[in-house]
Amino acid sequence: MVTSSSPEVTDSESIVTQAAEWVVLMSDEENPPSTAQKQAFLDWRNQDPQHDEAVDKLQTLLGDIQQFPRSASKAALSVSTSKAYHQHSWQTLAKTFVLLMVIFIPMFVWLPDKVTLMMADKQTSVGDWQSYTLVDNSVIMLSSDSAINVDFNHSQRTIHLLKGEIRVKVSKNPQRPFVVKTEHGSLTALGTEFSVDKRSDYTLLKVIESTVAATCQRRGCDVKPLQPGQQIRVYAEHLGKVSDFSIADASLMWNKRQLMVDGMPLNEVLTILNRFHKGYFYFDAQPLENYHVSAVLPLDNPQAALSLLADSFPLKVTHITPWWTAITVVPKT
Amino acid sequence: MVQPFNMSSNKQIVFDQPSYKNSFIASLYENHHYWLTGWLSKKLGCSQNASDLTHDTFVNVISKQNDLTQIREPRPWLLTIAKRLLIDKRRRFLLEQAYLEELKLSLDDAEPIPSTEDVYLVINALSTISEALETLPSHVRQAFILRHIDGLTQSAIGKKLGVSTTMVQKYLIQSLVACQQAFETETF
Numbered sequence: 001m002v003t004s005s006s007p008e009v010t011d012s013e014s015i016v017t018q019a020a021e022w023v024v025l026m027s028d029e030e031n032p033p034s035t036a037q038k039q040a041f042l043d044w045r046n047q048d049p050q051h052d053e054a055v056d057k058l059q060t061l062l063g064d065i066q067q068f069p070r071s072a073s074k075a076a077l078s079v080s081t082s083k084a085y086h087q088h089s090w091q092t093l094a095k096t097f098v099l100l101m102v103i104f105i106p107m108f109v110w111l112p113d114k115v116t117l118m119m120a121d122k123q124t125s126v127g128d129w130q131s132y133t134l135v136d137n138s139v140i141m142l143s144s145d146s147a148i149n150v151d152f153n154h155s156q157r158t159i160h161l162l163k164g165e166i167r168v169k170v171s172k173n174p175q176r177p178f179v180v181k182t183e184h185g186s187l188t189a190l191g192t193e194f195s196v197d198k199r200s201d202y203t204l205l206k207v208i209e210s211t212v213a214a215t216c217q218r219r220g221c222d223v224k225p226l227q228p229g230q231q232i233r234v235y236a237e238h239l240g241k242v243s244d245f246s247i248a249d250a251s252l253m254w255n256k257r258q259l260m261v262d263g264m265p266l267n268e269v270l271t272i273l274n275r276f277h278k279g280y281f282y283f284d285a286q287p288l289e290n291y292h293v294s295a296v297l298p299l300d301n302p303q304a305a306l307s308l309l310a311d312s313f314p315l316k317v318t319h320i321t322p323w324w325t326a327i328t329v330v331p332k333t
Numbered sequence: 334m335v336q337p338f339n340m341s342s343n344k345q346i347v348f349d350q351p352s353y354k355n356s357f358i359a360s361l362y363e364n365h366h367y368w369l370t371g372w373l374s375k376k377l378g379c380s381q382n383a384s385d386l387t388h389d390t391f392v393n394v395i396s397k398q399n400d401l402t403q404i405r406e407p408r409p410w411l412l413t414i415a416k417r418l419l420i421d422k423r424r425r426f427l428l429e430q431a432y433l434e435e436l437k438l439s440l441d442d443a444e445p446i447p448s449t450e451d452v453y454l455v456i457n458a459l460s461t462i463s464e465a466l467e468t469l470p471s472h473v474r475q476a477f478i479l480r481h482i483d484g485l486t487q488s489a490i491g492k493k494l495g496v497s498t499t500m501v502q503k504y505l506i507q508s509l510v511a512c513q514q515a516f517e518t519e520t521f
Contacts, residue, residue, distance in 0.1 A: 013514075020509040024502050028487050031498075058513055065462075065481050068455050069447075071439045074482050076432035076459045077466070 012050070019054035023062070120147035120162055126278045127300070129257070137171040138178065141254060144276045144299070164275060165197035167208075167254050185216035185234040195250065199271065202233040202240065208247050214239060252296070259297040259305070266291040266313060270327065277302035279323040287329045361407060362391055369411055376419075386422075390415045424467075425460050432456055458516075465515035469508060476501055477508035 022041050026033050033041070045052045065073075117123070124130050124142045131141045134150060136157060142148065146164020151157075157178045159168070170178045172191030180187045180196050184203040187196060192210030196203060205214055211225040217236045226232060229247055233240030249260035261269055267288035274281040276299045291313050297305035306325070310317050318326040366387055374383035393414050404410050433452070440446065466474045472494055479485045479493065480501075487505070491498045 016513055017506065017510050020506045020513070023509065024487075024505045028502075030486050030488055058509060061513060061516065062481060062509075064458065068459070068482070069436055069439060070482060070484075072432045072436040073455070073459055074478065075435035076428045076456070077463055077478055077482065079427050079431035 015048075015050055015054045016058075018044070019051065019058055023055060023058045027062075117147050117162055121150045123147035124164070127276060136173065136176070139169040141167045143167075143253075161196055161198050161203070163198060165195065167193070167195040169193045182234070183217065184236045185214060185239075187234070188213045188215075195254070202235045204231060204233055206231045206245055206250055208250070253299065257299045259299050260295075261297070262294045263292045264294075265289045266293055266309070269293045269297070269309070273297065273299075273302045273305055276300070277325075279321075279325055281306075281325050281327055283327040288327075358391075358395055361394070365407055365411055366391065368408075369415060372412070373415060386415060386418060389418050393418065421464070424463065428460055428463055429456050432459065461515045462512050465511040466508060469511055472496070473504040473508050476504035477512070480505055 126145045143165040147162040149160040161182045182203040189212045193208040195206045207226045213225045231245045252258045252260045267285040316330045370387045374380040479490045491501045
């Protein structure tokens, strides 16, 4: 128990510790110290007046404590040494709650979408193109930054387009219609080729071969099945007007990875380009709507495409970070 | 109750300090006591307690032995001292309340009622002990209370805490040293 009582150690802290060691050892009722131990204790006390004084102080302290009313002292020490006085005020609780909400509410809004995308059956990252042959021999191509879920059963083949753009070449089977669904509506085809591009507020259907029927999500809106070379915007609430597009131009994108546009508003061009670019294009759509683009742009190199656009239009392109590119209109002087 | 300052060695230094330090403290008081009182009255909802606590905070500042001129950010520093004093006060208040309540219950009619002075001497001592135990692990704390308040033997404490008697002795030594040191550096 008593490890050292060497005379060199005179530091007051170690004297207190040694004195405490002796006092504890000497006060064990069940294991009374032997005569030799008692003598050693006496010797230690006599060795140095400081030793004697330290033992005296401890014994006085313990003697005093013994005189304290027992139950009241016990209550006092249990209360004050428990964490009771560390309790949080309501203010602290309220602040913690608000902070948690600020963190969790966006997470609950953002996470389900992210998880759905992460769990998607097939997906491509930015700049990536993939082609898959499904079990029914239909071929599906995913453009950059796209994701789908495949849901086939006996009566229907369903593709859920979660994000981005796909081109489908359907293997004919009248018993099992082939349906592409997005949050905006459904596109039903029987043995045909078409592309579907999901954008933020609508889904763009382009029919390349045979016919495709389009319906929107909410009301039972219908339109005559679309013919090759026809396109339509499917909004959640209604269908847009059927218009024509060039199949050859559209195929350039899938075959050559080039975006062929003819009179497309500049803001739309930028939206498409952004899907092939790892960062975010920041622009105000309003002033860009008035500029119409007719060009062939390289989709594999969206930065080069952007420079091409900046050469022909009064645009100012600012790269704030690799992830953030601001595009503004500079009126010509 | 009031001990002369030379009782503890660190107190003396205040009087040995060169006068520029005293003038530093004066300017510290002048510049900061007003907002500190304001902050504390908002926090405590009582201007009387707030000015008491402000006073205590500056007393605490003066009794510090380290070089005050090194303090770059007096506001957060003063706030830290004030908050710590506030916690000490709360601890002391809870302790006092628990002690007095239990004392009332435990006193027999036959027993003589202890004098107020005696009661407060015990409360002061318990407060010092509590502060010393506060810094120790819970087993050490419990060992001290079981031994010196409940009067259990060392082996009984070992059984209760599920440790060996040798371990209990270690706990008792540690807590005893902490308490002794707390009484030595006692400021009142």
